[in-house]
Amino acid sequence: MSTPSTQKTPLLExxxxxxxxxxxxxxxxxxxxxVDAGRKLGIAGESGCGKSTLALALLRLLPARTKVTGEILLNGEDVLAMKWGQVRAVRWAGASIVFQGAMHSLNAVHRxxxxxxxxxxxHKKATPAGAKKKAGELLEHVGLPAARANAYPHELSGGQRQRVMIAMALACDPDLIIADEPTTALDVMIQAQILRLIEQLVSQQDLGLIMISHDLAVLSDTCDRLAVMYAGRVVEEGPSAAVFENAQHPYSKALSGAFPRIGDRSSRFAPRGLPGDPPDPSALPAGCTFHPRCPVALDSCTTQDQELRDAGAARRAACVLVEPGAADASLRQGAEEARSTS
Structure with missing residues (x-):
């Protein structure tokens, strides 16, 4: 007699x-x-690596002539296969998005x-009076007085406008929130407040969260797991702390190394970075797309692309120097050292 399966359908696949x-x-x-309910996935990478395009694709917000293939399963239903009316029903109610740059996302002439x-x-979730009341409640939920509902966007500070965007994303009680650079252009104190607010909301309401940023340090502090994108592909994924502290892919390592560690004098006086820029997505290089910038590239990297492979406990990385099934980075580190001294 078979045992009934208890495996839950992912919130987003x-x-x-x-x-x-x-x-x-x-x-x-x-x-x-x-992404599972109550879990937080961070997506990192430089500008031009495909992060925002991925976010827009999840809710079919891309230009009409864009070709999109694959599957986007939200609560088990493929968003790409939905009719237009179904897509409109999913937006805000099933999944919502917090765009970067709140001043540009809010309408300047509406309260x-x-x-x-x-x-x-x-979405017909309330009468006009009920919607007005809920708007005030949502503002209070994100730390603003309900009376600010009568304000125009230009009358609010940057941090307050970002809180409004989060309140708007929560308006129809979605299962998933996509936050695209939610702290861009905010000072560090306000940034910390917004990040803590997002964390609290995800925890309290059992939401799924996708947070997109170029800042690996912010994502590692906020999210459960990290996916690092380069040239439109995920090149590494795993638990946030593990990816940030012990990256397996050379690109992830460069992103992590760009942020000085408190108390680490060597990183303070000689911060590491990465020369060059991501490739033009319309003219990608052959082989591994990272090889023109990679400090440890092998000859084979110029002709052979790499798929994600096992890089330890719940981790994967797309690099020839990552041995399948390796439990730690010792083998890869030795290969890197040998290559850098040759």
Missing amino acids: VRDLSVTYAGGAQAVRGVNLT IGDQIAEPILL
């Missing part, structure tokens, strides 16, 4: 997702990701209370 813009730019290439109430009314 992305399978082999690829995005190609009109003109041939391959912005996302074969990405696979999973913020009306903007928060708009998705509530569109």
Whole structure:
């Protein structure tokens, strides 16, 4: 007699997702990701690595002529296969997004209370009076007085506007929130407040969270797991602390090394970085797309691309120097040292 399966369906499952813009730019290439309810996934990478394109693809917010293939399963249903009416029903109610740059995302000529109430009314979750009341409650939920609902965006500070964006994302009680650079242009004190707020909301409401940033340090402090993207692909993924402190892919290592450690004099006086820029997505190099910038590239890297492979406990990395099944980085570190001294 078989035992009933207790495995839960992931809140979000992305399978082999690829995005190609009109003109041939391959912005996302074969990405696979999973997010469970109550869990936080960070996506890191430089500008131009495909992070924001991935976020927009999840809710079908890309330009009409963009080619999108693969599967985006939200609560088991493929967003890419939905009819237009189903997609509209999913936006805000199933999944919502916090865009970077709140001043550019809010309508300058409408009061913020009306903007928060708009998705509530569109999804018929309340009467106009009820939507107005909930807008005030949401503002209080994110640390702003309900009376600020009558304010215009220009009357709020940067941190307050970002709180409004988070309140708007919560308006229809979504299961998943996608936060695309939610702390861009905020000072460090306000940034810390916004990050703590997001963490609390995810924990209290059992939401799934995808947080996108170029700042690996912020993501490692906020998220459970990290996925590092380069040239449209995930090149490393694993537990946040492990990826940040002991990266297995040379690109992840460079991102991590760009942030000085408190108390580490060597990183303070000689911060590490990475020369060059990510490749043009319409003219990707052959082989491993990172090899032109990689400090430990082998000859084979110029012709052979690398798939994600086992890099330890719950970790994967797409690098020829990562041995399948390796429990630690000792073998890879030895290879790197040999290459750098040759």
